[in-house]
Amino acid sequence: MHRLTGALLALTLLVAPAFAQTDALPETNDALFAPLDLPTPNQYRAADGRPGPAYWQNENDYDIEAALDPATHTVTGTVTLTYTNESPHDLDFVWMHLEQNLFGPASRGARRTPPDSRWRGSFPDGGYRLGTVTIGGQPVEPVVDDTRMRLDLPETLERDGGRVEIVVPYAFVVPEYGADRMGRLETERGVVYELAQWYPRVAVYDDVSGWNTMPYLGQGEFYLGYGDFEYAITVPSTMTVVGTGELLNEGEVYTETQRDRLAEARRSAGRVYIIPPDEVGTQRATRRRTGTTTWRFRAENVRDVAWAASEAFILDAANASVELDDGSVNDVLVMSAYPHEGIGTPETPGWEEATRFGRASILANSRWYPYPYPVAISVAGVVGGMEYPMLHFSSVDARFMSLFGVIDHELGHNWFPMIVGSDERRYAWMDEGFTSYLNAFANVAFYDDNEDPTIAGYGMSDSTRIVRLTEGPAAAEFLRQDYAADQPVMTYPDRIRRPALGWLAYRKPAKGLLLLRDEVVGPERFDAAFREYIRRWAYKHPQPADFFRTIENVTGEDLDWFWRGWFYTTDQFDQALVALSVDGDAAVATVENRLGLVLPTTVEFTFSDGSTETAVIPSEAYFSSDTAGARVPLGGRTLISARINGSGDYPDDDVSNDARDL
Numbered sequence: 001m002h003r004l005t006g007a008l009l010a011l012t013l014l015v016a017p018a019f020a021q022t023d024a025l026p027e028t029n030d031a032l033f034a035p036l037d038l039p040t041p042n043q044y045r046a047a048d049g050r051p052g053p054a055y056w057q058n059e060n061d062y063d064i065e066a067a068l069d070p071a072t073h074t075v076t077g078t079v080t081l082t083y084t085n086e087s088p089h090d091l092d093f094v095w096m097h098l099e100q101n102l103f104g105p106a107s108r109g110a111r112r113t114p115p116d117s118r119w120r121g122s123f124p125d126g127g128y129r130l131g132t133v134t135i136g137g138q139p140v141e142p143v144v145d146d147t148r149m150r151l152d153l154p155e156t157l158e159r160d161g162g163r164v165e166i167v168v169p170y171a172f173v174v175p176e177y178g179a180d181r182m183g184r185l186e187t188e189r190g191v192v193y194e195l196a197q198w199y200p201r202v203a204v205y206d207d208v209s210g211w212n213t214m215p216y217l218g219q220g221e222f223y224l225g226y227g228d229f230e231y232a233i234t235v236p237s238t239m240t241v242v243g244t245g246e247l248l249n250e251g252e253v254y255t256e257t258q259r260d261r262l263a264e265a266r267r268s269a270g271r272v273y274i275i276p277p278d279e280v281g282t283q284r285a286t287r288r289r290t291g292t293t294t295w296r297f298r299a300e301n302v303r304d305v306a307w308a309a310s311e312a313f314i315l316d317a318a319n320a321s322v323e324l325d326d327g328s329v330n331d332v333l334v335m336s337a338y339p340h341e342g343i344g345t346p347e348t349p350g351w352e353e354a355t356r357f358g359r360a361s362i363l364a365n366s367r368w369y370p371y372p373y374p375v376a377i378s379v380a381g382v383v384g385g386m387e388y389p390m391l392h393f394s395s396v397d398a399r400f401m402s403l404f405g406v407i408d409h410e411l412g413h414n415w416f417p418m419i420v421g422s423d424e425r426r427y428a429w430m431d432e433g434f435t436s437y438l439n440a441f442a443n444v445a446f447y448d449d450n451e452d453p454t455i456a457g458y459g460m461s462d463s464t465r466i467v468r469l470t471e472g473p474a475a476a477e478f479l480r481q482d483y484a485a486d487q488p489v490m491t492y493p494d495r496i497r498r499p500a501l502g503w504l505a506y507r508k509p510a511k512g513l514l515l516l517r518d519e520v521v522g523p524e525r526f527d528a529a530f531r532e533y534i535r536r537w538a539y540k541h542p543q544p545a546d547f548f549r550t551i552e553n554v555t556g557e558d559l560d561w562f563w564r565g566w567f568y569t570t571d572q573f574d575q576a577l578v579a580l581s582v583d584g585d586a587a588v589a590t591v592e593n594r595l596g597l598v599l600p601t602t603v604e605f606t607f608s609d610g611s612t613e614t615a616v617i618p619s620e621a622y623f624s625s626d627t628a629g630a631r632v633p634l635g636g637r638t639l640i641s642a643r644i645n646g647s648g649d650y651p652d653d654d655v656s657n658d659a660r661d662l
Contacts (some may be wrong), residue, residue: 009369015607017202027117028627029622029623029626031561032561032564032565032598033561033623034496034560034564035560036563036564036568038545038548038549039545040282041549043055044056044207045207045428045543045545045546046549047549048171048549048550048553049533049536049545049546049547049548049550049551049552049553050536050546050550051536051537051540051546052517054088055207055540056086056087056088056207057086057204057206057225057226057540058083058084058085058086058087058202058204058205058224058225058226059083059084059086059225059226060081060083060084060201060202060226060227061081061082061083061084061228061229062079062080062081062082062201062227062228062229062230062231062305063079063080063082063229063231063304064077064078064079064080064199064229064230064231064232064305065077065078065231065232065234066078066198066232066233066234067233067234067292068174068193068195068229068233068234068235068239068243068309070191070193070235070236070239071239072173073173073184073191073193074171074172074173074174075171075172075174075195075198075530076170076171077167077169077171077198077199078131078167078168078170079167079168079170079199079200079201080165080166081096081165081166081167081168081201081202082163082164082165083157083163083164083165083166083202083203084162084163085157085158085159085160085161085162085163085164086160086161087159087160087164087205087207088159088160089159090156090158090159090162091153091156091157091159091162091205091590092152092153092156092157093150093151093152093153094151094153094157094164094166094202094203095148095149095150095151095202095203095205095211095213096147096148096149096150096151096166096168096200096201096202097147097148097200097201097202097203097216097222098127098128098130098147098148098149098200099147099197099201099216099222099362100126100127100172100197100336101126101127101128101144101147101199101216101339102121102122102126102127102147102179102216103121103122103123103126103127103144103175103178103179104122104126104127105122105123105124106127107122107126107127107146107147107255108146108215108217109122109147109179109215109216109217109218110122112217113217113218117218117498118179118180118384119179119180119217119218119219120177120179120218121175121176121177121178121179121183121218122175123173123175123176123346125173126172126173126175128170128171128172128200129170129171130142130144130168130169130170130200131168131169131170132169132170133151133166133167133169134166134167135153135154135164135165135166135206135490136154136155136164136165136169137165138154140152140154140549146215147215147216148203148213148215149200153167154541154634157294164221166202168200169522170199170200172198173327174193174195176382176614177382178196178197178383179218180328180383180384180385180386181196181197181383181386181393182195182196182197182198182306182383182386182393182402183381183382183383183395184381184382185339186382187310187312187339187340187341187396188312188339188340188341188375189281189311189312189339189340190238190239190310190311190312191310191311191312192308192310192312192313192339192379192380192381192382192396193308193309193310193381194306194308194379194381194382194383194393195306195307195308195309196295196304196305196306196386196388196393197216198306201224201304202225203223204223204225204388204423204541206541208543209569212423212425213429214425214426214494216346216654217494218429218494219494219498219501220424220425220426220492220493220494221395221424221425221428221431221493221497222304222417222424222425222544223421223422223423223424223425223426223493223541224303224304224421225303225421225541226301226302226303226421226539227301227302227303228298228299228300228301228302228615229244229245229297229298229299229300229302229305230296230297230298230385230627231243231245231296231297231305231307232294232295232296232297233294233295233296233297233307233309234292234294234295235292235295236291236292236293236311236465237286237287237288237290237291237292237293237308238253238285238286238289238311239286239293239309239310239311240275240285240286240309240310240311240313240315240337241253241295241307241308241309242308242309242313242315242335242337242377242379242391242436243295243297243305243306243307243308243377243391244297244299244302244305244306244307244375244388244389244390244391245297245298245299245300245302245305245374245375245390245393246298246299246374247295247296247297248296248297248298249295249296250262252287252294253286253287253295254274254287254294255284255286255287257284258274258275261273261274262274262317262333264314265317265318265319265333266317266319266331267319267334268318268319269318269319269320269346269359270318270356271316271317271318271352271552272316272317272318272357273315273316273354274315274316274317274335275312275313275314275315275316276314276606277314277340277343280311280312280313280314280339280340281311281312285311286595295307295479299389299390301539302389302390302418303389303417303418303421304388304389305649306388306389306390306391307391308337308379308381308391309655310337310339310391310478311337311554312340313337313338313339314336314337314338314339314340314342314343315335315336315337316335316336316352316355317333317334317335317336317355318333318334318355318356319331319332319333319334319359320334320362320363320371320376322360322362322363322366322370322371323366323370324370324372325370330370330371330372330373330374332362332371332373332375332376332471333374333375334355334358334359334362334375334376334377335355335358335375335376335377335378336351336354336358336377336378336379336380336448337377337378337379337380338351338354338378338379338380338396339380339396339543341380341397342354342380342396342397344400344403348399348400349399349400349403350398350399350400350403351378351380351396351398351403351438353403353404353662354403354407356379357378357403357404357407357408357446358376358378358407358411359397360404360405360408360442360445360446361376361408361411361412361442362376362411363445364441364442364445364446365411365412365414365415365438365441365442367441367583368415368438368530368531368534369415369419369531369534369535369538370604371414372419373389373390373414374390375390375391376390376391376411376414376496377390377391377392378391378394378395378407378410378411379391379392379394380394380395380398381393381394381395381396382395382396383395383451383550384406385406385409385410385415386410387410387411387414387418387440388418389414389418390414392407392410392411392413392416393410394406394407394410398535401462403621404446405439405443407540407639408439408442408443408446409435409436409439412435412438412439412442413431413435414436415434415435415438415534416430416431416434416438417430417431417474419534419538419539420434420533420534420537420538420540420542421539421540421541421542422425422541422542423541423543424493425492425493425494426492426493427490427492427543427544428493428496428501428505429489429490429504429505429508429509429567430509430542430544430547432505432506432509433489433505433506433508433510433512434509434510434513436506436507436509436510437509437510437513437514439510440510440514458574461639471648472645472647472648472649472650472651472652473648473652473655474509475507475508475511476572476573476651476652476653477573478503478508478651479562479570479651479653480572480653481499481500485570486500486570487500487504487570488504488569488570489505489508489512489566489567489568490508490544490566490567490568491504493505505544508566509566509567512562512566512567513526513530514649515566515599515649515650516551516559516562517530518646518647518649519599519649519650520559520562520599520600520619521555521557524554525554525555525557526551526555527552528554528555529553529554529555530551530578532550532554533546533551533554534545536550544567548563549587549625557628561598561619562598562619565596565597565598566597566647569596571595571597572595572596572597572651572653573595573597573598573599573650573651573652573653574593574594574595574652574653574654574656574657574659575591575592575593575594575599575601575644575645575650575652576591576592576594576644576654576657577589577590577591577603577642577643577644577657577658577659577660578590578591578592578627578657579660580639580642580660580661580662581662582634582639582644582662583631585633585634585635586631586632586633586634587605587613587631587632587633587634587639587642588629588630588631589603589604589605589615589628589629589630589631589642589644589660590627591617591627591628591630591644592626592627593622593626593627593628595653597651598619598622599619599645599650600616600617600618600619601616601617601628601630601644601645602614602615602616602617602644602646602647603615603616603617603620603630603642603643603644604642604643604644604646604647605632605639605641605642606639606640606641606642606643607634607637607638607639607640608637608638608639608640609637609638611637613632615630615632616630617629617630639662640661640662641658641659641660641661641662642659643658643659643660644658644659645658646658
C-alpha cells in the first residue's frame with residue numbers, strides 16, 4: 001500500500017460553490033447531504049455512539065463435556081448453560097441455535113446452497129441428535145425448527161438478574177466439509193478435526209431485536225453473547241488438542257519434555273517446536289498411547305469456543321509480549337498446529353512460518369486495542385479460513401503471501417467480532433470490513449516496515465500487491481460490476497449474491513474506512529475515533545448507528561453524506577477537472593462531481609519552475625452545486641497544468657478527466 005496517511009500540505013484555498021451557477025439546489029445533492037435516518041437514541045444507546053446509561057446484555061456461561069470418536073467421526077456431549085437475564089423484561093422462553101442442523105439434507109441452508117458453494121456441507125447423517133433437555137432439573141419438550149430451538153421455561157425468568165440452568169445432551173457426526181467453518185481432513189498421519197458450532201448455544205436477546213433467531217443458512221455468520229466457558233474434550237490419547245482459552249491440565253496431557261518446550265516458547269520470540277515434525281506419530285508425541293485423554297480448557301468473557309484435534313499435528317509456539325493499557329504486559333502464547341502436508345519450501349514457505357506470521361499479526365493489530373487473551377492459535381486443515389476467539393482454522397494448502405494474509409485476517413477477527421461483538425448475521429461489514437481495514441496496516445508493518453532480511457528474501461516487500469483494496473482503480477472496477485450496482489454494503493449477508501460477498505462485506509467497507517482516514521478526516525482524528533469505538537464497545541453489541549455516531553462525535557465531522565453514499569447506496573464516484581485558468585494573480589481550477597458519491601477533491605497545480613501547490617476542496621463545497629473551484633496564488637510563476645486526486649486512492653470511474661494543461 002503506497003499510502004496510509006492522507007495528510008495533505010493544503011495551501012490557501014478559496015472555494016466557489018459554482019462559478020456561474022445560480023440555479024436551485026440540485027435534487028440529488030439535497031438527498032445526498034440530508035441527515036441520515038438513524039434509530040432514535042435512548043437510554044440503552046446514546047446519541048454520541050456510546051452505550052447508554054441503562055445499557056444491558058444477558059450473560060451466558062457454559063460448562064461442556066464432549067468426546068470425539070474417530071471411528072465414527074462423532075462428537076457426543078452435554079452442554080450446561082447458566083443463563084442470566086439482565087434485561088428489563090421477564091422471559092417465558094429461551095431460544096437456542098442448533099447450527100449443526102444446517103448439515104441435514106432437508107435444512108433451509110441445504111435447499112438454497114448450490115453443491116459447488118463454499119457453504120455446502122449437507123449429508124444424510126448431518127445434524128444434531130438431542131437427548132432429554134432439562135431446565136432447572138425438569139425435563140422439557142423443545143420446539144425445534146431447522147437451526148433454532150425454543151425452550152419454554154417452567155417458571156418465568158425474572159428481569160434484572162434472574163438465572164436458569166439449561167442442560168442439553170447432544171451428538172452429531174462431524175461433516176467432512178462443514179460450510180468452510182469446520183470439518184475434517186484426511187492426512188497421511190491422521191485426520192485433522194476442526195470443531196466449531198459444536199454445541200447448542202443460546203441466541204442473543206438484546207434491546208434492538210429481542211430474540212435474534214435468524215436461521216443459520218451458511219453464508220451469514222454469527223451473533224453471540226458473552227460469558228465464561230469451561231469445557232473438556234476427551235479424545236484418544238494419541239491425539240493432540242488445541243482450543244480457545246487456557247489449557248488447565250497441561251501436566252496431564254503433555255510430556256515433561258513438551259512442557260519444558262512450552263516454557264521455552266513462552267520466553268522466546270522465535271519458533272519453538274513442542275511436537276517437532278520427526279516426533280509426529282511416535283511415542284514422544286503424546287503422554288500416553290492407549291486409552292483416552294481429557295483436555296480441559298477455560299475461557300473468560302468470550303462469545304464462543306472452538307477446538308481442533310489430530311494425531312498428525314506438528315505443534316510449535318512463540319511468545320508475543322503485548323503492553324496493556326495499564327502498563328502491564330500480556331505474554332501471549334502464539335501457537336500453530338498443522339500436519340506435514342502444511343510444510344512448504346524455502347521458495348514458498350508454508351505452515352512452518354505460521355507462528356511467526358501469527359505473532360506479527362497480534363503485535364501489529366494491538367496498536368488499536370491490546371490483545372487481551374492468553375493464546376492465539378492457527379490450525380491448518382480443510383477450512384479455507386474461519387475465525388473463533390483466540391483460534392482460527394485456515395487451509396493446509398496456503399503458502400507464501402497468502403498464508404500470511406489468511407492468518408493475519410483470521411487472527412484480526414479477535415478484534416472484530418470477538419472483542420467488539422457485532423451482529424455478523426445482519427452486518428457482515430462490521431467484522432469482515434473492519435478486519436480487512438486492520439489488515440491494511442498489519443501488511444505494512446510486516447512487509448514494508450519489517451527489518452527482518454528474510455522477509456525481503458521472500459520477495460514480499462511490495463505491500464501494494466497484498467492490500468489491493470487500497471488501490472483506487474481496483475475499487476472503481478468493483479463499483480462498476482453489475483453485482484455492486486444492485487446491492488449496498490448494508491445488505492444482510494445471506495441475501496448477498498455470491499460474487500458480491502467479498503466486495504460488499506470485505507473490500508468496500510475497508511476501502512471506505514481508508515478513504516475516511518486518509519482523504520476526509522485525517523489520520524490523527526480518525527485513528528482516535530476508531531480506537532474509541534473499540535474501547536466503548538469491547539465485549540458489547542454495537543449496531544451500525546453506534547459506530548457512525550462514535551466516529552462523528554470523536555472526529556467532530558458530520559459524515560451522514562459519506563455513510564449514505566458508501567454504505568447505503570451503490571453510487572459510483574467520478575470527479576472531472578473541467579476548467580483551468582488564470583484569474584489575476586491566482587491559478588483557478590474548476591471541478592465537477594459527476595456521479596452520486598462525493599469526496600473532498602485534491603487539486604495539485606504545477607508551475608513552469610517545477611514547483612507545485614496543493615489545494616483541497618472539501619465535500620461541503622458540493623452542497624449547492626455539482627461544481628466547485630480551488631485557487632492558489634501564482635506568486636510570479638507561470639501555470640502549466642493541474643491534476644485532481646492524484647494519490648491513486650480515489651475510486652475514480654474515469655481518470656482520463658483528472659488532468660488538464662493550460
